[in-house]
Amino acid sequence: MGLFDKILKGAVDAIDNAAAKNGNGPTGLKDLFNQAMDKKNEAINGSSSTTTSSKPSTATTSSSSKRSNCAYTRPTYHTSPEVLATGNVPAKPSRKVDFEIYDGEDGEIRTKVTFDLSGDFLDTDGDICYIASYLPNINDDDYDSGYSDDNTPLFGVVDAPDNKIYELIKKVENGGVPDDALMYLPVNDMGPYVCFKAKVEDRGRATYFYYCPLYEHCDLKCQFGVSYNSDSFGTPLEKKLMAAVDEAVRTMKREVLEVEHRPFR
Known part of the structure; x- marks a missing residue:
């Protein structure tokens, strides 16, 4: 994990901890962060990380997931x-x-x-x-x-x-x-x-x-x-x-x- 990724993970943890102390429950940011890291690892190494949470995210991610998937989809070539x-x-x-x-x-x-x-x-x-x-x-x-x-x-x-x-x-x-x-x-x-x-x-x-x-x-x-x-x-x-x-x-x-x-x- 690079320096920027470590800083971003620290920010995510801080937000989740603050939300828990205030009684607001999980934010789902950790799951989104792990999903993003998986996409990055797949793009670079062809493999996912082993730290992804198996718990489904509680945040709404449908539109962002579509955008993320499109970003890593290779073009399909088809001769008519x-x-x-x-x-x-x-x-x-x-x-x-x-x-x-x-x-x-x-x-x-x-x-x-x-x-x-x-x-x-x-x-x-x-x-x-x-x-x-x-x-x-x-x-x-x-x-x-x-x-x-x-x-x-x-x-x-x-x-x-x-x-x-x-x-x-x-x-x-x-x-x-x-x-x-x-x-x-x-x-x-x-x-x-x-x-x-x-x-x-x-x-x-x-x-x-x-x-x-x-x-x-x-x-x-x-x-x-x-x-x-x-x-x-x-x-x-x-x-x-x-x-x-x-x-x-x-x-x-x-x-x-x-x-x-x-x-x-």
């Missing part, structure tokens, strides 16, 4: 039948995508990356290298690039943050083999910027990706991949999404456009 059905529809013609990255110790190397991407994906606003939403039934003219939906498959070229994928890449770079990946396969025939492909799952979402070290002078872990709901496993939709990533990586090219010469400072 309409989206699953698009897996049986041929992909729209691919289009050329390009974006720039800045390599080098001080970002002085301006580099262009190009690849072909299925027309089923439409560009989406974001602060990463490149991202596109899988929207095969929507035309460009009707599309808002600010659209966002957790259940929509997303294609992305991203620098892996400090997460499961980043740790997987580091393990492979250090000579290990990932033991928690749903699929892992080294790639040796697609050029120097493609090392392996893998599939991982985390909390109801899956990511199929290639590790593509596009940066030659800084330690950023770039991946080409698509994320989608785990309920799509083994469906034509999953195969279609994976094929789009395969094409993007197969056609990917990296070209240095400019090197800014910076005098020593």
Whole structure:
């Protein structure tokens, strides 16, 4: 129990003791405090404390309990039948995508990356290298690039943050083999910027990706991949999404456009 929790518990005990001395009976605050601590322990450790009172609280807690439960409920991902059905529809013609990255110790190397991407994906606003939403039934003219939906498959070229994928890449770079990946396969025939492909799952979402070290002078872990709901496993939709990533990586090219010469400072 942290310092703040100890102070809060002391305040609860003091209020209960004062109420008892004045003949007002139990306030129910101890039970509410123990319930709150259980929620905290579940969120942090996945387990409850053993100090929770088995006596039901005498205070009215219906609305606060609902709010508390919602705060710790993970989102439920569900792929609609309409989206699953698009897996049986041929992909729209691919289009050329390009974006720039800045390599080098001080970002002085301006580099262009190009690849072909299925027309089923439409560009989406974001602060990463490149991202596109899988929207095969929507035309460009009707599309808002600010659209966002957790259940929509997303294609992305991203620098892996400090997460499961980043740790997987580091393990492979250090000579290990990932033991928690749903699929892992080294790639040796697609050029120097493609090392392996893998599939991982985390909390109801899956990511199929290639590790593509596009940066030659800084330690950023770039991946080409698509994320989608785990309920799509083994469906034509999953195969279609994976094929789009395969094409993007197969056609990917990296070209240095400019090197800014910076005098020593």
